[in-house]
Amino acid sequence: MAGSPRVGVLGLQGDVREHLRTLDRLAVDGCVVRRPNEVAELDGLIIPGGESTVIDKLSRLFGLAAPISEAIENGLPVFGTCAGLIMLASKIEDGVDGQQTFGGLDVTVRRNAFGSQLDSFETSLPVPALGADPVHAVFIRAPIVSHVGPNAEVLASLDDERVVAVRTGDVFGLSFHPEMGDELRFHELFVAAVRDRTG
Ligand code: GLN
Numbered sequence: 001m002a003g004s005p006r007v008g009v010l011g012l013q014g015d016v017r018e019h020l021r022t023l024d025r026l027a028v029d030g031c032v033v034r035r036p037n038e039v040a041e042l043d044g045l046i047i048p049g050g051e052s053t054v055i056d057k058l059s060r061l062f063g064l065a066a067p068i069s070e071a072i073e074n075g076l077p078v079f080g081t082c083a084g085l086i087m088l089a090s091k092i093e094d095g096v097d098g099q100q101t102f103g104g105l106d107v108t109v110r111r112n113a114f115g116s117q118l119d120s121f122e123t124s125l126p127v128p129a130l131g132a133d134p135v136h137a138v139f140i141r142a143p144i145v146s147h148v149g150p151n152a153e154v155l156a157s158l159d160d161e162r163v164v165a166v167r168t169g170d171v172f173g174l175s176f177h178p179e180m181g182d183e184l185r186f187h188e189l190f191v192a193a194v195r196d197r198t199g
Contacts, residue, residue, distance in 0.1 A: 005043035005194045008033035010068075012058040014050020014083055018179040022187045039067040044077040044194035047084030049140070049177050052111065053096050055087055065102065072104040077170035077197060079190040085109060085166075085173035086143050093146060104171035106149030113144040113162075125176070127156045127165065130185040137164070137176040144175055170197065 004027065009019045011032035023030035023046075030046075033039065045068065047055070059065040072078055072088075080088040087101050089109035114121070125137040135156070145163035148154055155172075156165035164175035170193040178186045 004029035005191065005198050006031065006041060007044040007046065007191065007194060008038065008042045009046045009048060010055070010059070010064070010084075012062070012064075013054045014048035015081075015177065015179060016048050018177075019046045019048050019081075019187075022179045022184060023191075025184060026187055026191060028187075028191055033064075034062065036063045036067045039064065039071050042071070042076065043198045044079070044190065045071070046190075047078065047080035047087045047102075048179070049082035049084060052083040052086035052092075052101075053099055055083055056100055059087075059102075060100070065100065069102045069104075072102055072171060075170070075197065077172075077190065077193045078102075078104055079172045079186070081174050081177050081179060082140065082142055085145075085175055086111060088171055088173045089145075090149070091147075104168060105166055105173050106151035106168045107145045107163075107166055107173070108147035108149075109143045109173075110146040111143050112141050113146070114139065114142055123158070125156050125158070125164070127185075129155050129189065135176075135178065135183055135185070136181055137178070138180050139164075139176045142175040145173075170194075 091108040
């Protein structure tokens with residue numbers, strides 16, 4: 001697509017297709033990223049939902065973890081949902097032994113924070129940065145943001161004030177899955193940040 005920024009979706013595990021479909025609906029040229037040399041060609045990167053322990057292991061095994069962390073440090077816009085949020089947190093609670101992240105978000109994230117009784121739920125979530133219409137948010141074995149550092153901005157919280165959406169500069173992380181429904185606005189916000197950088 002002419003004039004489209006090159007947005008990758010990390011394709012090791014998780015709901016890769018749902019993110020590609022959402023990008024497609026925004027007429028953005030999405031591609032699957034599986035090799036270290038593909039990272040340098042990107043204008044933006046999405047880390048999908050899935051299982052953060054698996055994404056962590058595979059990204060290290062395939063030599064992707066270091067180039068992704070470096071690209072984020074050098075300002076690559078990145079957007080993570082659920083397991084993707086965990087992969088972008090600077091610290092995690094309730095990770096498995098030795099679990100690592102790419103970093104980028106100045107937050108601590110707690111995995112599986114809603115417990116087995118409330119494994120999955122859907123709710124209507126106000127997100128002021130996206131306008132007056134709330135987001136239909138799907139949470140699946142979701143993490144929460146348990147600590148927000150000085151370089152992170154809260155984008156959304158639940159009624160009980162638990163933080164579920166944050167950004168640090170052009171790095172965005174959500175506890176839930178906008179890619180699973182008809183919600184396009186988070187991807188739009190991310191793509192706008194990507195376009196701002198690519199000029
Ligand atoms: N519980 C998963 C993890 O720790 C995240 C679940 C999800 O991405 N829906 O990675």
